[in-house]
Amino acid sequence: MSRAEVHELFSRLAELDPSPTTELEYQTxxxxxxxxxxxxxxxxxxxxxxxxxxxxxxxxxxxxxxxxxxxxxxxxxxxxxxxxxxxxxxxxxxxxxxxxxxxxxxxxxxxxxxxxxxxxxxxxxxxxVFGEGTIAVDTHIFRVANRTGLAPGKDVREVEDGLMRVVPEEYLLGAHHWLILHGRYVCKARRPDCPRCIIRDLCRYPDKTPPDPRRD
Structure with a gap:
């Protein structure tokens, strides 16, 4: 992805969810x-x-x-x-x-x-907890980074290093959460929900799922 495309990708994810956070429940x-x-x-x-x-x-x-x-x-x-x-x-x-x-x-x-x-x-x-711009690459982020072309890599460290290079600084704090949530609910492993993906036009994944004709 070009720098402009990466910026647009995170701009859209941020607009959809301005304050992303973990889905794990905690108080301290x-x-x-x-x-x-x-x-x-x-x-x-x-x-x-x-x-x-x-x-x-x-x-x-x-x-x-x-x-x-x-x-x-x-x-x-x-x-x-x-x-x-x-x-x-x-x-x-x-x-x-x-x-x-x-x-x-x-x-x-x-x-x-x-x-x-x-x-x-x-x-x-x-x-x-500490507000540092780190990215924890789990299976969801690994999949999204490779499918979209955002930061392709053969292993989680390669993907993490790639993301740290390309994610714009203003989006670095939330990037971890946006990518996990996108992978968990939209860019799913077995059948990504490409028709309702807000970054599908930026994504490099060649096997995008077509719209379901049964949907309105």
Whole structure:
């Protein structure tokens, strides 16, 4: 895409949703960190169902350590890989208390040093909590970036680096959320809803779905 096309793409997404944010439910930086760790290979809907039960009971590192792994598992057992996630969440709670005064750290290095926190999770926290222009490339963003021609890449890091180069600075804070939501609800994996896509004329995807004649 040309620079003008990229700017137009984000201009349209921003007009449609001026204040994008994560669909994970949270009230504090710690709650978001836990929710993002739990969301690996799980849906936001499924995570929200679990955290609606968990957070009223335990939403601080101290409280989750009080539950312990087995106690935590009872609240998150509906989420995939819950055994490993319970172990990681309890371990990261311990580190937050021992090294960070119970607070979520503000740097990538400190975040990625926490159990269960990789680059993608760190990017979500840095963007959503601390307002940094980071982009966490999940399956939705990877798909949208490649299909549209916005930032093609063979792996998530290549796509992330490409997006960081081409996204206009004024759209960088919201880009992560706009692209995820577009991939989740419009540019879907099996059958993208091209007829109602607001950026279809800019998109390079060769196999656009035709309009459904049954629709008005």
């Amino acid at each position: 930086p710690f709650e978001l960190l836990v929710a993002v760790v739990l969301s690996a290979q799980a849906t936001d809907v499924g995570v929200n169902k679990a955290t609606r039960r968990l957070f009223p009971v335990a939403n601080t590192p101290q409280a989750i350590l009080g539950l312990g792994e087995e106690g935590l598992k009872r609240y998150i057992s509906t989420i995939g890989l819950f055994n490993a996630k319970a172990k990681n969440v309890v371990a990261l709670c311990r580190i937050l208390l021992e090294k960070h005064g119970g607070e979520v750290p503000r740097t990538r290095e400190e975040l990625e040093a926490l159990p269960g926190v990789g680059r993608k999770t760190a990017n979500v926290v840095l963007n959503t």
